[in-house]
Amino acid sequence: MTRNSDTPSAWDERTQLTTFLDYTRDTVRAKCEGVSEENARKALLPGSPLMTLSGLVNHLRWVEYWWFTMVFLGEEGENLPWIDDDDPDREMRIALDFPIEQLLAEYAEQSARYRELVAAHDLDTKAKRPIRGGLQVDLRWILLHLTEETARHNGHLDILRELLDGVTGD
Template sequence: MTVVSRPPLTSDERTQLTGWLDLQRSFVRMKCEGLSEAEAHRKMLPTSPLMTVAGLVAHMRWVEYSWFHLNVLGTPDTGQTPWTEDGHPDAEMFVDDVPLAQLLDEYDAECARSNAITASLSLDALEQGPSVREGGAASLRYVLCHMIEETARHVGHLDIIRELLDGQTGYTKPD
């Protein structure tokens, strides 16, 4: 995924929501450019050892899957997710043996599937999966806003980890 532009200033709501989400998603791959496997899997935060570049990419992939497939569409989990009933709550972040390129490709593919789901539904469509929140099912509009927030927050984490790894900051490509 290449870095995309911000959505047009006067575009419709759907274009704004999907545009801002796609922009944040594009920063994920950009923040990973030029990293070695060792750097991508390096544990920089002693209090959060699962929060590596690779772990965050894997987490974001499964968050996309969870929100759009499990929640919005209501697709039952048939065991393809990394979570189990008695397993670690952050099981998706145990990726020390998975190459960063594979994780990024899986993330991009999941984002494309999420975009296809989004394109097929009204912004007013309600989640079909079992609701775990007080207040019931959320609209697709809510999910898109949440995913903008979720993705931007984790892009910020990637930005900090990247700075700790090699000093690279901001939204510029590494030299």
């Protein structure tokens, strides 16, 4: 896979924000490239038995769904895998039921839809649904938050991949 650069094609705020989010998304895919199905499902960290490559990809997919669909657009959503008080980490657990290539493909398809959503809205547009404490975030904040969230989990993917098969990289 050829990864995009983190250097934007233009220096306006929107291009910089979307370039960094796309770069972190591309890094997720790069960290999973060539991994076996068995390794994609292995949990190697004793304190985090649900942290697998598959689980992290599925988690990131649903995190973006939450922020763009549920919070920004204010939609209700349906069949959300993490909304289960008895199993709060369900999206990490159910990921093991799907091939890693399917999870990555669904993440890429969803990312493409959200690129269009972002392009169609001003960065100052407020989310329809407030977050904790009634705070109304804007699209800019959501892009920054998703970049931070994805970059943090890329660190987890990096550690897991190195422990699984020795593959390293940026």
